[in-house]
Every structure is written in structure tokens, then in C-alpha cells.
Amino acid sequence: MSTASDTQTRTAPAPADPRPSAGASAPGSQDSEVLLSVENLRIGFGHDEPVVHNSSFQLRRGQCLAIVGESGSGKSVTARAVIGLAGRRARVEAARLELDGIDLLRLSERRWREVRGNRIGFVLQDALVSLDPLRTVGAEVSEAVGAHHPELTKAQRKQRAIELLGSVGIPDPELRAEQLAHELSGGLRQRALIATALAGDPDVIIADEPTTALDVTVQAQILELFDELKSEGRALLVISHDLAVVGRLADRIAVMRNGRIVEHDDSDRVLFAPEDDYTRMLIDAVPEGRSPALGEVTGPVVARVEAVEKTFASPDGSVRNAVDGVSFELRAGETLGLVGESGSGKTTTARILLGLTAPDAGRVEIDGTAWADLSRGARIAHRRSVQTVYQDTLGSFDPRYSVEKILHEALGVTGLPRSARRARTAQLLDAVGLSRTVLGRRPLDMSGGQRQRVAIARALAPQPRIIVCDEPVSALDVSIQAQVLDLLTELQRETGVAYLFISHDLSVINHVSHRVLVMKSGRVVEHGEVEDVFTRPQHPYTAELVAAIPRLHAPAEIPIRKDTAL
Template sequence: MTNYLDNPGSEGLVARVRGLRIRSQHAEIIRGVSFDVAPGRCVAIVGESGSGKTQITRSLIGLSGAGLSVEADELMLGGRDIRRLGEEEWRRLRGRSVGLVSQDALLSLDPLRRAHKEVAEPLVVHPVARGDVSIVRAVDDLLRRVHLPDPAIQGHAYPHQLSGGMRQRVLIAQGIAAAPRLLIADEPTTALDSTVQTHILALLRELVEGGMGLLLVSHNLGLVRHIADDLLVLHAGEVVERGHPAVLLAKPQHPHTRQLVAAIPRASAPVLTETVAEPRLIVDGVSKTYQRGGAEPVHAVRRVSCVVHPGTTLGVVGESGSGKSTLSRLIMGVEPPDQGTVTCDGTLWSGISERHRQKLRGRIQLIHQDPYSALNPERTVGWSVSEALRIPRRERSVRVAELMTRVGLDPGLARHRPGELSGGQRQRVAIARALATDPSILVCDEAVSALDMSVQADIVALLRSLQAVSGLAIVFISHDLNVVREMSHRLIVMHRGEVVEEGLTETVLGHPRHPFTRELLASAAHLADAAAGGQSRPVN
């Protein structure tokens, strides 16, 4: 393997970082990080949530944020020193010299612009395509390359009308639109099911092989092993180990690297034993259709039924846009079903007024897949967690500290605002807030998707322990079949709004009947094989 740190020159490199140091008002976040990205190569950064991965990527695109001090011995993009650039200079570089795909798609996309307008913006600004016809064709091609379903329809949707996975694909299309020399991909496949992950992986490899430099941040070690040429393991703001993924993941030396590898979900994870009791949640034949002006109606959910008993978990899997998140909104009572009913703890939940439902809200709580938009950016996370508490004010700080400790967070972070935390830390805050009311039903919509594997394992263990103690009923929506297998008693598979397969988790995953279920499993096995030591980029 070529060691770029031994090369003193920066000629030909798309990025060069030496001695990067980032400080906040409270602490030093990044401590002397160094690496190079060459054309046609991928450098991946892995590490636990809060280790500073995202802050490194933000420093290379001029988006570190207020209140942070960024210093470096060298910080270069394509041979240009970027340590003292002004905002106007950054605007000329963003999109063309360096592109970004962030993990917060809903925040990154303008809520007032349709998806195709977002993708077209880099083409117009730089400009890559000229004339309306050329731009429309280029956008259509980009949306097809990222496998957005029905791009002619979904491309004219607003971000809130798309699923999390669809929004992420629009963001990827926007990031590669102007063919940047360096693409920064911060958890680019977090919200995507295994089949789409495979397609995006192939697209990224194609771009790298075509000469683009890629800086990848991911907790998906299978993805990293497939595409990365060099791997950096970050812990507490420092690089503790580096090397080729095939070598490093097979024989990790540092304790933190060994911990990350050990946390990879295994196919032999224990399958939970089904219990029998009166249902906590009954979903009976619910459907939901959305009208979009003159476009064809979108049948998001079609005649879906399911039951969840106390102390059990119902897993819900399916491709992005299959209706999983819409089903969660119907269960939560955020939206009314067009037909069918939802019953919680023996009480009709759908079809009643919000005034009556409000009294029962504490029984059922949601852990959202996009924690940043679910938390008030102007308030501390401690305030957000305490908002649901119905106890004397003097007791709230103690209870908040207890809740944050239960989800693996330092109680001192309660003083921080969401923007000061990593994506994984924000997700754990959302989990703590959901637990504040001691609910009997918990709806987890991609609740561990933003977490590194070691924290995923901790959160799954936490949810299972809560079930054992309190009989919590959980609806667990996820694209990660390994986590679903470890967590769920029963499983439903959704495809284009319908349940195409259901049953005990081990039965569905061990003996799939529907072609779509078999496709999901094949794609997941492909990525899992890479994480466990299968196909990887060759060692150079």
C-alpha cells in the first residue's frame, strides 16, 4: 500500500491534511490528524459517535460552524491552501472542487424546493450543463444513477414528501452533480436499505475508479472494506490506527479498533422466543394515499395489519420508500389512516380527536430517524429530554441525568445544543427523551441507523433489557437486517406499501418466500460478507 504520509509533496493530491486541530469552547475535538486523498483513491474514517469524524470533513469544505477554532499545519484542496478562505471563495470551490453528502438529508435539502431543483443547482452554479433541456437530462440521469424510484415523479416532490432513503439519494445526486475532484461522503448510506446500498456502493466505486477522490465517513465496516484504499480509526479526536481495511479489520491492533470489529452483528445472533399475551398494539387494515397536484397519487401504505404483544418486538423492513415511515406515523397518530384502525392498550387510537389522544400520548413514543429535526436547535438537549417529564422542576435535572446515562451519554452534555453534538449523540438524546414518559409502546424508526456498531449493540441491549423489566412493546423499523434479526420476535416485509411477507423473524429470514425478501437478504449478505472478511479493495 502506498503511504501518502511518506510523500512530502502535495502535487496531484485532491486533499492534504497535516496536524489538524479543532477546538470548541469546552474541549479539544480533533488532535493533530493527518492524511492525504489522491485521485482515484478512497480514504475512510471510522470511529464511535462523537469521535470527531464529521468535524474533520466539515473543515475541508469550510463548514466547521460558529464557536469552533480550526488550525492546521497544512490544509490543502487540489494544491490550494484553504485555511483562510472567505465565504465567496468557498462558494466557488463547493460543488466543483469538493462535494458533500451529509448524513442529515432533511436539513441539507431546502424544504421549499423540489428535489430536481436541488440536484440542478450545482449544474447551474458552476456551470456544468447549459440550457434547460441539458439540465433536465443531466438531472434525470443523476437521479437514475442513484436509483431513485420513479424519478420523473419523485424528482418533482418536496423533501418532506420523500422517504428518508429517497432524500439521501437526492443528496448523493446533488453531491456528484458537478463531478467534484473530492467527494466527502458522511454516512452516505445510513438511511438506505441493503439493495440500494449495493447500488450506491457500485456508483461510488465507479466514480473513484474514474479518478475522483473520496473521503468516506461510515460506521458500516462492510461498505468501508469494499471501497476504501486507506482506513483511519478515530478515537477521542485522534487517529489511533491506520492501514488498508483488509489488513486492519482482519488483525486490529488498537483496543478501540478491536471493539468496533467485535460489535459487528453476526448471523448467529440469538433469536428471541415469542411470547403470548394480550396485544399492546393492533394495526388493522390501514391504508394511506397522498395526492400531489396533477401527479399520480402515491399509495404509501396499502391494507397493512400487524399485532405487537407486551415484551416483544415487531421488526419492519423494506426498501426506501416502501411505506415504513408512513406506517410509523399512522401508528403514532400523527396522520389519520384513510381506512383501517389503530388500537393501543385496548383503546382506539385512530379516528379520535387529538384532545382525547393527548391524555394517552405518554403510552406510545417515537424515536425518529432524523434526530436533528426532532430536537429544538435553540434549546439544550437537557431541556428537550425534560420537556416530557411531569415531575417537580427541582427533580428534573436528576431524572435527565439518569436518562442520559441509560443511553450511554455523559450527563454533562445536557448543557449543549443539538448542533454541538454528533449525529449518533443526537440519536441517543432522542432515545432518552422517548423513554422519559415510561411508555408501554415504543416506535423506533431507524433508531440506530446513525450509530456506530459498538453503540448500536449497546442500544439494542438497552431496549431488550427494558423489555425484560417493563414488558415494553416495540415496533422496530430498520433497513439493517442483522440488527432486526437480533432485536425482533416477529417480522413484516414491506414492498411498495404492502406487506409481502410476515412471520417469526427466524422463519422469514431463514426461509424467505417472496422474491423481494430474497433480494434484500442477498444484498445484506453481500455487505456482511465484506465486513467479516470477504471482498475488499486490493492492497496496493
């Protein structure tokens, strides 16, 4: 058995580095060449209990293996161990951890630098953080090319970088190569990151949550790109909590829970005939269709937005219409879904509704009172009627505050006496399904689902008429996501609060919304009942969005299970 106390410093002679061709076997088939073999992998940190227990799998040329599971299940640390980045305190042990005959447990750091990029590419989720904000995208890719092909001249590296950007579907790669990361859309940034990972022409690509933060159409484009990489004979190891995305891409799926693989088989078998209860729970949590808890909305109008417009000046002096003539009404007890790609004007529209951004034209009324008609002091008081739940709850809390202080502060602005705040805090925790044991915890001491529940409790503290939910579940695991969506629906039924629900996940919008507003380039291109918009879209852009939604489609017949090597 091979053992490594520190995967980054182990030294031993490395085997040769052959690069065989894909051969005659069809990509992804059981007969195609095995590139990565993992047997009885165990990972721990210090003297703590292992976080990964006896995990085994193989990855073949032209195949995609997806590892799915909730946060803390061991997915990402498993992927990082394969590329030698589990961490300096990591204790990595395995009966076998080989890449095409190379014993990965016996590599020196120098040898790892030869393997990373050349044999294994790594794509992270957050391209904006992963790319250098001070360098052009072309320089970023060119540096990766130079690291793997030092024999190339500067001009050759630049040309190769442009070729790589074009190969991953970036339009006008010569122009984009001269831009900084923040000047590109989320989809283009992710493609640039994939181009960087391809600079060394690797056989295996590891992608950790590569589509989580992307709009549905951009997500579809990235999945098509991954399909093309598979067809070229590359092997993909994808880490994800999105089962619909996994079903679209993966040939095989390994489900992890508490550091163990609890189910591993062909993707159709795992998704549509699962054997493990945990796998069934994950699949049942995927939002499919409208929630049966949604009833007819008959409440009064609590918000009215009339022909609002907002423009912003760009650094080059041009003017961009962020919001252009947007109008809608929101009723008590109603959820209005707001969808559209990044830059469509969703967030600016929400800020105008909240009274945080003044429109250049148009009018916004909350309970019949327009923001423009209120004095500064009256606006502050009136804003209690409209609260927000953000995607990044960790960033929206003061990390020094306990849950008790967070909620007491929210109650303090309502004028509630200190003597009554403890009892009201207990009521808020009960409403969101949290026990009083969390009162002394700080945000970092809680799970993502617990933090989101505290954020909802904070939003409920002033007893608002409206809550703006800005991507409130996009960063959550599928099971936690389902719990939060059910909680929001239940609270709406009990309190009559109205939601403006912003999301790039159209499956979530379909599940929670009564009506939906589709935005593109600052304009509303479609508006109607959710069922009508999702089943009979009238605008080509809406039809494109709906067509791009990844869905779990059961095959006509599930093949009989065969005993296959992991």
C-alpha cells in the same frame, strides 16, 4: 511548516492546475498517483484545544479512503478543512496539505472557488436540506454546471445537467430534471446531489455520511455508483460511522478518536485484524445476527391490527393507498420489526397503531379495546398504553426544558402527585442508565446517546404496554447504537413491554426482533420469524432487501502487514 489562522482568507500565489490522467497504474493501487497529501494536520477553534491532532493520510487516484469514528472524533472537520470549509474561526495548521501539488493552505477565497467543484466535489448527507426546495433539480445541477463552465449557453448547461443526472443512474433524467427535491425519493435526491458535485468533473470527491439515512436497497445503489466513480479514476474520501458500509467501499480506513487517527491501514486489515482497542470496540458493536438475550415470547396479545387501510389524496387529485389491508398481532415482551423502503407505509401503520391516524377501514385494538370504540377523553387516557421513541430526539423535546421538566411533564399526565415525581424520575433515570447529574441539562447540552436515553425514559414514564420505536438508533454512532439496543432489550426483559420497531437498517432489525413484517407499497409482502425471513425469504422483494444488507465479510487470508506511507 505552513499555518493558517483562517483557511478562507489566506492569500498567496497558487500553483498551476494540471489535470494528469490516471496513468498506467491500477486504480487504488499503491503505485497509482497521489492526489491528496495531508501531513500533521491540526485544527482548532479560537483559543480552545485543537479538535484534530497531527493527522496524516494520502489519497490516491481511483482509491477510496474512509475516515470512521464516533461523533466528535474529528472526521467531518478534517474533511471540511480539506475543502477549505472548516469555518472562519478555524485555526488550520499542517506540515503539508496539498491537492495534486496545490498548497491548500495558501489559497485565496477566489482561488478556493476555482478549486471547489473543479478539483474537489463535496457530497453532504442530507440531500433534502442541501438542495434548494424552491428550484427544480435540473436547475440546481445546471447552476453548478454554469459555475464551472461559464462558456456554456443556458441550453447547453441544461443539457449537461440532464446528462449528469443520467450518469448517476437517475431514470428518466429529462422528467426528473423538472421536479422539485421533495418530489424525489431519498435515493434520487442523493444521486442528484452527487450529480451536482460532479458538475465540475472533480478529481476528488468528499462524501460526508452519504448513505446514513437511506434504505438498504438505495444505499446499495449509491455504493455501486461510488464504485463506478472509483473505476473512472476519481478518488473518494468518505466520512462514515457505518463500518459495514465502509467495508463494502473503502480500500483503506483511518479510524479517528478524540481528534487523532488511532489506526490506518488497508480496509481488510483494519476490519478483521485491528490492532487498536478502540477499533475492536467499534467492530464488536456492529449488530450481527440475533441478540442472544432474546428469548421465547409467550405473553398475551397487547395489540391487534386487523385489515387496516388508509388512502391519501395527492395534489393532482389521484389517490394513493398508503396502507392496504395490513394485519398483525403484538404480544407482551415481543419485538416486531417493521421494514420496507421509504413510502412503503411503515410510518402510517405506526400512527394507526398509536391512534393518531384513523384508518379508512379495519380495526385496531389495544389490550382488547378498539380505538374506534372510545370517546375522545377515553382515547387520551388509553393512549398512555402506547408510547413512542423517535429518531430525532432533539426535535421531539422542547429545547427550553431541562431533563427534569421533560420527565415531570410525562409523569404529570399519568396523574402521579407532584410529591412523588422526584422519586419516580430518579427510578426512570436509573432504568436507562443515566445519573441524576443530567436533571438540570437541556437537550442541546447532552450527547445523542444521552438524549435517546431520556427519550426512552420519557416513553417509560406512563408504564406503557407498547412502545413504537421509529428509527430510534439510525442517527447514532455504532457504539452508542449498541448501548441503546442493549438497553431496550434489557428493559423489555424487565418490564414485559412490547416494541414495534421500525428501521431501514435490517442488521438492527435482525438483532432486536422476534418477528418481522416486510411492507411494500402499503402491503405486507412477508411476515414471519426473523430467522426464517432473513435466511429463507419467500418474496422477491424481501430477498432483494436481505441481499442488499452490507455485511462485514472476512477475507480468506489477511495479508501480512507492510510498512506503507500514510
